[in-house]
Amino acid sequence: MSAPFYKYGLFNDEVSLIVAVFIGIGFGFFLERAGFGNGRKLAAQFYFSDMTVLKVMFTAIVTAMVGVYYLSVLGVLDLSLVYINPTYLAPQIAGGLILGIGFVVGGYCPGTACVSASTGRYDGWAYVGGLFGGILVFGEVFKLVEKFYVSTAMGKVTLPQLLHLPYGLMVFLVCVMALGAFAAAEWGEKKMAAKREGE
Amino acid sequence: MSSPHQADDFAPKPYWNPYLSGIGLGLVLLASFVIMGRGLGASGAFSSVVAYGMHQAAPQHTSTNAFYAEYLGDGTTHPLKDWLVFEVIGVFVGGFISGKLGNRIKGKIEKGPRISNRGRLLYAFLGGGLMAIGAKLARGCTSGQALTGGALLNFGSWAFMISVFIGGYAFAYFMRRQWL
């Protein structure tokens, strides 16, 4: 096992910053390829007319999930060295709800807003401005929400650990769930398109 | 003297098959896991910038604030020498490259037909603010928590992801004027 390369000291911090730029370039590239520089396309997800967000997100998740799984099982990647965010259940659920609302209000998420801004969209820039403002506000009121912020800490817990299922089985279940979601999304899009034709 | 072909060359090209884009994105994420042992992110970079800016403007204020302290570190490295900051710079560049290749660079405002430009910009700003708060509470945004944590089967990230969809769908009705 010699991956993750950085954690095994293959290169130092300075080089990792250059790596970051390239990974970011790949990230932004595919976001734009999918059309996520366009807020209307992103928001359409929440009106069932364009399910691209769901398709891209879940495809990316299962691709990386399957890749990580097989590379670990083959001994190429040391999964225990890949960073996983600790779980803080209540703030994450609350944050998720707020983020969902912000998504449909602003039309972007932080990553896609960057892509939108760099392809010339003024609303993308406005969104980025809002991001800065929001962080500022959060920083100022942090004392008030601090207790909530650190509540319900569960440490690093994965779904296989939580559900007491073997990791591989969990991978399979997620794949099946994703395929089901894709099928539903395709069906939903067709239904909406037909409905709009009929109007 | 423009021929029909020339006009087509400059028209925006259609987007990719979403599944292919998703696979591409997933491979980038996988590369990040394998090379760096960490996933992607976006909101953290903005936090670092805000923390740095605040520190320059009002150092005493930031020194007593636990939130800024986390992003400023202990002074051994510059707060902007942060992996996420550089990654986000790459996101801007990558988005631009893809947009250029697809003839999709255009100065415009994406919005529905029933809202004014000003209204849309206002909502975009507001949405950004809301999202920033949500992302800070959840310790991540869709890139960091949903994509990265989702791929690693992180329980909190999945709970977060589901909440995002619930929040979005629940509130979509109130925003229909902006988009539809």
Place this chain on the structure above:
Amino acid sequence: MKIAEALQKMSLNARLAALLLLFGFIAIFAGDPYGGDKTEIDARELALIVDKQVDHVAAAELADWIIQNRSDYRLIDLRTEKEYGEYHIPTSENITLAGLTDAGLQRNEKIVLYSEGGIHSAQAWFLLKARGYKAVYMLFGGLEEWKDKVLYPAVPENPTPEQRVAFAKIKEVSTYFGGTPQNGAAAVTAQPQTGATAVTAQPQTALPKLSLPAGGTGPKPQGKKKKEGC
């Protein structure tokens, strides 16, 4: 034939879906990505390491690391809790052999093991190496050697100039750790002065009290913890 025809007719999306389903299905049987409790041993690689003697660290070197306050390694004391409580090398953590696999040691950390002599540390070394840990070292000679070379260093009766210089340096190291150099010039507690055979002749009443920070229960502070969140 039939399957090939069916595959031909499927759209790109359908093919991708089938591929995903296949990968997911195989995953059910492919095993634990964390490696489980099994180990894989590359006998030749391990033998080479032992031969080249790159598997251990000298007591004096470890003493230097501690004095320099380096935080790029973890020092593990493999003895019992009681023995650890009586004395342990500063900055060490107490983990017994049985608890090694659960102790949360990362495969990319530099780990130095010691026990009373060398047997347990050798066993632990082998165990960790077999589990894929990259940088594992034993303290050469264990705690015994630590006592001899660092806490109670001795110099032969008629030292050569090099030995005198070396001893002067090790005397400082020794006092840093609360030890007592043997056969020093002055300012040393009255211990019967003998020569190179000092090892057996010193009645050590008590090992030095620990005034230096102990390894503590957790890993050493790492300066700015690199943020890896989002």
